Amino acid sequence: MKRRAFLSRAGVGVTGLAALAGCMGDSSDPDGGTETTDSGGKTGTAGSSGGTLTVATYSSFTGEDTAGNWLKSAFESERSDVTVEFRTPDSGVNQYIQRKSQGAPIDADLFVGLNTGELVRVDQQLDDRLFAATSERIEGADSVKSSLRFDPNGRVIPYDTGYISLVYDEGAVDEPQTFDSLLEPAYEDGLIVQNAQQSDPGRAFLLWSIKQQGTDGYLDYWQRLVDNGVQILSDWEPAYQAYMNEEAPMVVSYSTDQVYYHGEDVDMSRHQIGFLNDQGYANPEGMAQFADAENPELAREFMSFVLSEEAQAEIAVRNVQFPAVEGVEPGGTFGKYALEPPEAVTFSYEELSGNVGGWIEEWARQIASN
Amino acid sequence: MRVGGDRALLIGVAATLLTLVAVFYYPVGSVLASAVSVGGRLTLSPLVSVLADPFYTGAFHSLVTAPATVPRGLARWAESGMPSVRLGLFGFTAYQALLSTLASVAVGLPGAYLLARFEFPGRRFVRSVTILPFVLPSIMVAVGFLAMFGRSGLLNDLLGVVGLGPVELTFTLELIVLAHAFYNAPLVTRLVTTAWESVDANRVETARTLGATPYRAFRDVTLPQILPALLTASVLTFVFTFMSFPLVLALGGLQLATVEVWLYARVQDLALTEAATLGALETALSLGLVYVYLRFEAMQISARGEGRGLARTPLVDGWRSLIDPRRLGLLAYGAVVLVLFVGPLASLVIESVTTPSGRLTLEYYAFLLSQQSSAAAGTTRPLPAIVNSLLFGAGALLLALPMGVVVSVVATRDGRGSRLAEALLTAPLAVSGIVLGLGMLRTLVFGTTVFGHRITLTGPVAIVAAHAVAGYPFVSRNVTPALSGVDDRLGEAARALGADRTAVLTDIELPLVAPALVAGAAFAFAISVGEFDSTVLLAEGLDSATMPVALERYIGNRSLGPNLGPATAMGTVLLAVTTVSFVVIDRVGGRWER
Numbered sequence: 001m002k003r004r005a006f007l008s009r010a011g012v013g014v015t016g017l018a019a020l021a022g023c024m025g026d027s028s029d030p031d032g033g034t035e036t037t038d039s040g041g042k043t044g045t046a047g048s049s050g051g052t053l054t055v056a057t058y059s060s061f062t063g064e065d066t067a068g069n070w071l072k073s074a075f076e077s078e079r080s081d082v083t084v085e086f087r088t089p090d091s092g093v094n095q096y097i098q099r100k101s102q103g104a105p106i107d108a109d110l111f112v113g114l115n116t117g118e119l120v121r122v123d124q125q126l127d128d129r130l131f132a133a134t135s136e137r138i139e140g141a142d143s144v145k146s147s148l149r150f151d152p153n154g155r156v157i158p159y160d161t162g163y164i165s166l167v168y169d170e171g172a173v174d175e176p177q178t179f180d181s182l183l184e185p186a187y188e189d190g191l192i193v194q195n196a197q198q199s200d201p202g203r204a205f206l207l208w209s210i211k212q213q214g215t216d217g218y219l220d221y222w223q224r225l226v227d228n229g230v231q232i233l234s235d236w237e238p239a240y241q242a243y244m245n246e247e248a249p250m251v252v253s254y255s256t257d258q259v260y261y262h263g264e265d266v267d268m269s270r271h272q273i274g275f276l277n278d279q280g281y282a283n284p285e286g287m288a289q290f291a292d293a294e295n296p297e298l299a300r301e302f303m304s305f306v307l308s309e310e311a312q313a314e315i316a317v318r319n320v321q322f323p324a325v326e327g328v329e330p331g332g333t334f335g336k337y338a339l340e341p342p343e344a345v346t347f348s349y350e351e352l353s354g355n356v357g358g359w360i361e362e363w364a365r366q367i368a369s370n
Numbered sequence: 371m372r373v374g375g376d377r378a379l380l381i382g383v384a385a386t387l388l389t390l391v392a393v394f395y396y397p398v399g400s401v402l403a404s405a406v407s408v409g410g411r412l413t414l415s416p417l418v419s420v421l422a423d424p425f426y427t428g429a430f431h432s433l434v435t436a437p438a439t440v441p442r443g444l445a446r447w448a449e450s451g452m453p454s455v456r457l458g459l460f461g462f463t464a465y466q467a468l469l470s471t472l473a474s475v476a477v478g479l480p481g482a483y484l485l486a487r488f489e490f491p492g493r494r495f496v497r498s499v500t501i502l503p504f505v506l507p508s509i510m511v512a513v514g515f516l517a518m519f520g521r522s523g524l525l526n527d528l529l530g531v532v533g534l535g536p537v538e539l540t541f542t543l544e545l546i547v548l549a550h551a552f553y554n555a556p557l558v559t560r561l562v563t564t565a566w567e568s569v570d571a572n573r574v575e576t577a578r579t580l581g582a583t584p585y586r587a588f589r590d591v592t593l594p595q596i597l598p599a600l601l602t603a604s605v606l607t608f609v610f611t612f613m614s615f616p617l618v619l620a621l622g623g624l625q626l627a628t629v630e631v632w633l634y635a636r637v638q639d640l641a642l643t644e645a646a647t648l649g650a651l652e653t654a655l656s657l658g659l660v661y662v663y664l665r666f667e668a669m670q671i672s673a674r675g676e677g678r679g680l681a682r683t684p685l686v687d688g689w690r691s692l693i694d695p696r697r698l699g700l701l702a703y704g705a706v707v708l709v710l711f712v713g714p715l716a717s718l719v720i721e722s723v724t725t726p727s728g729r730l731t732l733e734y735y736a737f738l739l740s741q742q743s744s745a746a747a748g749t750t751r752p753l754p755a756i757v758n759s760l761l762f763g764a765g766a767l768l769l770a771l772p773m774g775v776v777v778s779v780v781a782t783r784d785g786r787g788s789r790l791a792e793a794l795l796t797a798p799l800a801v802s803g804i805v806l807g808l809g810m811l812r813t814l815v816f817g818t819t820v821f822g823h824r825i826t827l828t829g830p831v832a833i834v835a836a837h838a839v840a841g842y843p844f845v846s847r848n849v850t851p852a853l854s855g856v857d858d859r860l861g862e863a864a865r866a867l868g869a870d871r872t873a874v875l876t877d878i879e880l881p882l883v884a885p886a887l888v889a890g891a892a893f894a895f896a897i898s899v900g901e902f903d904s905t906v907l908l909a910e911g912l913d914s915a916t917m918p919v920a921l922e923r924y925i926g927n928r929s930l931g932p933n934l935g936p937a938t939a940m941g942t943v944l945l946a947v948t949t950v951s952f953v954v955i956d957r958v959g960g961r962w963e964r
Binding site: 059061063064068085086091097098099104105125197238244245247265357365368369 | 425456459517520521522523616619620624632639641726740741744746750817906923925929933934
């Protein structure tokens with residue numbers, strides 16, 4: 001499993017939303033708020049700009065049967081004068097942060113697959129603006145669920161979301177109910193999680209535990225998790241593989257797990273979803289137009305296409321994520337197997353800003369010096 | 371040897387240096403510079419802050435923070451019975467590297483003995499495939515190891531049959547050390563076998579004729595000649611396992627983090643000053659080791675005649691050979707090798723043809739075919755990846771062979787500073803892939819402005835350059851001992867007859883060291899084929915994806931359900947293609963052998 005395939009769903013749940021909703025379109029935008037690269041105004045779906053649209057994204061968003069490939073074909077068939085090209089740098093948004101800070105050309109119009117933590121990193125690393133504020137001018141942007149909007153400055157538009165949860169083997173353990181229950185002897189050597197330094201589900205799980213245990217208590221909580229035999233592997237793929245090899249009966253994963261893993265020769269008892277404390281950590285994925293885009297208008301037209309009802313349903317099914325736009329129900333297998341947590345929690349951009357790096361580093365130091 | 375008047379060789383040295391400056395020293399320097407400068411001013415503060423941090427240096431941090439208290443602290447520590455002290459990240463990393471080196475030598479040395487001293491069917495083949503671990507992406511090896519040594523793995527199944535076990539190896543230091551042995555024991559075997567085969571049989575026989583016991587002859591004649599190779603292999607293993615990263619991450623997780631794991635995390639977080647400082651310290655340590663070793667090697671090498679190699683004894687030679695303790699030992703060794711090396715690889719191949727529920731299937735190979743015929747944008751096709759791997763490997767080989775030979779010629783000269791020059795020319799071994807990749811990305815790939823022109827190096831050229839830089843030290847590590855063993859009188863005679871230094875090298879010396887040259891070529895090729903970190907950083911488009919990159923992308927493809935099927939199928943293809951390539955290199959090269 002590709003590091004970024006599964007991840008990039010950070011986001012704004014119930015707690016952060018009131019604050020965020022108030023920030024939309026706020027003129028306190030540090031970037032200056034207004035977009036200056038072209039004439040402005042909302043762009044319609046029946047746009048007029050042609051040419052090549054270069055989309056930077058993660059590699060598993062592209063290829064056969066993927067959301068990215070469906071978007072490319074559908075957009076190109078709607079607009080005969082347009083070609084969509086993908087760039088999939090392995091370092092993700094870091095590639096563009098470094099390009100910007102080195103004065104190298106960006107060579108892309110749009111970035112697809114950005115979460116809250118990454119946006120915080122972008123803003124922390126760069127004084128120059130990497131992305132343009134476009135949300136005011138994209139048709140359909142106002143229909144995105146307000147709970148998922150995570151950029152107070154209107155640059156990143158969410159297009160889907162996932163929820164971090166546990167996946168467990170009900171033949172081996174009882175359903176884990178709370179974070180505290182994971183410290184019990186019944187769950188000794190029972191849990192595999194991912195490294196929050198480089199894995200999105202791992203990072204989301206750590207943030208979720210900080211939400212639960214508080215910034216003063218989470219290190220102590222993790223020490224007790226380590227004492228109870230938790231294993232922290234690099235990323236989703238090795239973690240899930242170790243889970244499949246029965247190294248432990250629980251693994252941190254996504255609440256859409258069963259959408260992938262159903263079928264006649266699949267033992268569904270090994271794919272049970274556990275929502276600790278009746279929660280899941282929301283991790284929305286967003287897209288943003290580069291400030292240096294060569295084709296900004298086309299980028300915005302593509303973004304509003306991504307938010308169309310048809311595209312939203314396709315992205316949900318092909319990317320195995322929940323839609324970001326109100327009222328879209330993918331149905332079918334997805335509707336049957338994708339589970340939503342009773343309560344979605346997440347840290348807002350403001351809460352993460354200035355904190356997330358320190359939280360993660362202190363956590364990692366604690367684990368590594370064990 | 372004098373270089374005087376030898377233009378071709380001088381040009382070779384200059385070209386090698388120029389290439390290194392452009393694709394190694396400049397990019398790496400740009401990263402390391404940020405360890406000693408803040409805001410454009412020289413400063414030691416990043417270094418001091420790392421060295422003074424107990425997280426990094428454990429109990430040793432007081433050497434920096436409070437040097438005056440060190441003697442008193444040491445005395446108190448001795449009084450209390452020398453309890454174990456906190457090692458810090460650097461200490462732990464060195465400790466696991468030491469264990470890994472010991473394990474690699476323990477596993478690799480008997481293999482060299484077997485291959486160099488015994489004749490058996492398939493010996494050449496086994497010798498060729500000792501290079502295979504070098505091309506295997508660590509994520510695949512980690513999966514193979516879990517399948518072999520995991521809780522429900524093959525080893526525990528086998529132990530269960532004889533009523534033993536189960537052994538809990540996953541997520542332990544022991545498993546990481548074993549995995550490091552998987553990668554590095556073949557290196558020990560390979561380098562030592564080459565040296566052992568070059569031992570002059572005449573000198574051994576002379577010693578025996580003079581009354582030396584076989585043991586004495588081994589100690590006084592053979593051992594001094596294989597020791598440099600063994601030390602080379604040990605130092606390389608230590609450096610490699612010190613810089614270990616993906617395996618530690620996959621098999622041990624954050625609880626067993628090494629310096630490199632931490633460095634990578636700092637890079638991910640774009641904390642580049644701290645990452646560069648760690649990289650600088652790591653590089654200084656490994657470079658120091660390489661330098662110490664090179665000095666030692668220079669003292670060890672003794673000239674030898676053009677004599678013939680040792681004769682090999684048949685492994686199986688009548689019934690008597692079956693109760694020979696040496697042969698019984700080798701048989702036991704063979705069993706260990708089967709478990710350690712064949713086990714994980716066999717699990718990989720088996721996983722590629724079985725479903726999670728254990729049914730035989732070919733759908734993962736059908737998946738590869740469907741990827742090949744897919745018209746979808748962003749599809750990673752297997753065939754171009756195979757072709758790219760072979761082309762880049764050949765390109766890297768063409769560049770790395772002359773570079774390696776040039777370095778070897780410098781190394782075998784006794785001039786002042788030639789050890790230092792050799793250390794500088796061997797430096798790529800001591801620099802982690804992450805530091806090199808980061809440096810290349812920030813300088814050559816993003817482009818650098820020279821006289822108002824933006825110069826960028828992307829795509830295949832950058833990849834081949836990076837692979838050649840990673841591979842040429844292996845050419846020289848193989849060629850140097852062999853070259854220094856060539857009788858100087860041959861060269862002198864040729865030069866007296868009018869041949870210049872280059873002609874001596876190409877017409878006399880290189881043909882004499884052909885086996886070492888071929889071994890080095892195989893290494894350079896293998897490293898190129900297996901290289902992942904810098905390839906993935908430098909290959910932005912799918913056009914330059916290689917086999918390991920394709921494999922990594924297939925791991926992310928879950929269209930066939932919760933398994934590594936597509937990736938193991940690609941891994942099996944990788945295994946097959948590279949096995950064939952090495953056997954070919956070895957056989958073709960073998961025609962020069964005496």
